[in-house]
Amino acid sequence: MNLLKWYRPTTTEWTSFGRLTELQSEIERLFDAPLTELTRSSRLLSGWTPALDVYENQDRYIVKAELPGLKKEAIEASLQNDTLTISGERKNESAPKDAATHRSERFFGRFQRTVTLPVPVAADQVVASYQDGILTVTLPKTEAAKPKRIDVAAN
Amino acid sequence: MKTLNQTEASTADTENYLTPDVNIYETKDGYVLEAELPGVTKDGLEITVADQKLSIIGRTVATATPGEVLFRERSAANYRRRFGLDPAIDTARITARLDQGVLFLTLPKSEAVKPRQIAVSE
Numbered sequence: 444m445n446l447l448k449w450y451r452p453t454t455t456e457w458t459s460f461g462r463l464t465e466l467q468s469e470i471e472r473l474f475d476a477p478l479t480e481l482t483r484s485s486r487l488l489s490g491w492t493p494a495l496d497v498y499e500n501q502d503r504y505i506v507k508a509e510l511p512g513l514k515k516e517a518i519e520a521s522l523q524n525d526t527l528t529i530s531g532e533r534k535n536e537s538a539p540k541d542a543a544t545h546r547s548e549r550f551f552g553r554f555q556r557t558v559t560l561p562v563p564v565a566a567d568q569v570v571a572s573y574q575d576g577i578l579t580v581t582l583p584k585t586e587a588a589k590p591k592r593i594d595v596a597a598n
Numbered sequence: 599m600k601t602l603n604q605t606e607a608s609t610a611d612t613e614n615y616l617t618p619d620v621n622i623y624e625t626k627d628g629y630v631l632e633a634e635l636p637g638v639t640k641d642g643l644e645i646t647v648a649d650q651k652l653s654i655i656g657r658t659v660a661t662a663t664p665g666e667v668l669f670r671e672r673s674a675a676n677y678r679r680r681f682g683l684d685p686a687i688d689t690a691r692i693t694a695r696l697d698q699g700v701l702f703l704t705l706p707k708s709e710a711v712k713p714r715q716i717a718v719s720e
Contacts, residue, residue: 494672500665509636509672511699537702539630542623549621549634558669576636576699 491533491550492498493533497558503587504560504582512537520580521569525563527580530555562588615678618701619654626685626713628706636699642676643696645691645703652681654701663718686711 498505508529510518518531535551538544564582569582620633635643635656642657656677683689688708695702 464599486702496667496671496672497669498663498665499668500643504662504668507665511634511636512632513698531719537630537632538621539623542625542630545622545624545629547621550618550630573698575639576634 475509490552493529493554493556495529495556495558502584504564504584506558506578506580506582508556508578508580509576510573510578511553513573513576515573517574518571520569520578522564522566522569522582525560527558527560527582528555529557529578529580564588583587614675615655616673616675616685617679618654618677620679626707628704629684631681631701631703631705633679633701634699635675635696635701635704637672638677638696638699638701640696643701645694645701646693647692650683650685652683652703652705654679654703655680656701679693 462502476550493508493510495506495508498507504531506527510529510531510533512533513533520570521530523537530553532550533551535549560582563585565585568583570581573579599660618633618635620634625628631652633654633656636657637658639659644653644657646653654677656674658674660674660713683705684707686707687705689705691706693704695704
């Protein structure tokens with residue numbers, strides 16, 4: 444899998460270390476919070492990088508991306524070979540006219556995310572849906588890529 | 599005039615919340631607050647106004663992961679953010695709308711504080 448965004452590796456929790464664990468979590472809290480904020484919205488460097496999950500089960504991949512406040516028509520999803528690209532543009536159309544802006548944290552503009560899938564998918568069966576600001580793309584694996592059960596014959 | 603201000607996060611809370619990104623606009627009629635709450639449905643939304651404070655809590659629906667996780671950036675945590683309210687806001691007339699993961703709150707100012715043109719008699 445080839446993904447562009449850096450992400451924090453998950454850590455294993457050690458419950459038996461008592462105070463040491465507390466210290467560890469305190470250190471993590473101190474370092475983690477600003478860092479998470481920074482990676483979640485590293486807009487200064489790269490515009491908008493919508494958060495994205497990739498799941499796999501026996502017969503398909505499921506990609507979920509957080510894209511709040513878009514129009515369905517403004518989202519483009521395309522598949523080229525084994526590479527899924529989600530892109531689009533969020534426009535600021537809701538801001539009232541003649542208004543003073545007190546806070547402006549939402550990002551408006553273009554975004555793009557790319558996911559390279561480990562095995563080929565059936566391009567003609569890919570389905571995308573958009574609900575509650577979450578885009579879900581379901582990509583069925585090709586028959587050749589699905590795991591096969593091999594019966595063991597006994598003589 | 600006092601505007602919508604973010605209030606101090608309570609340290610007594612143990613649950614970790616995500617802070618939603620917001621835009622806040624002010625017009626002569628009132629304020630508009632937009633908050634990004636992807637994955638939150640109408641049922642998971644809790645908006646309360648008390649003591650000139652506005653609290654927004656958005657709960658995401660915990661669904662079973664549809665398979666093995668290959669890559670995860672999204673957080674399962676709920677959203678929360680609190681704001682101090684301009685006393686000019688007529689809290690009884692606050693309205694909310696949720697559209698594709700974005701909450702739109704309209705906070706009208708009470709009629710008494712709106713600028714009013716006074717006609718001068720001859």
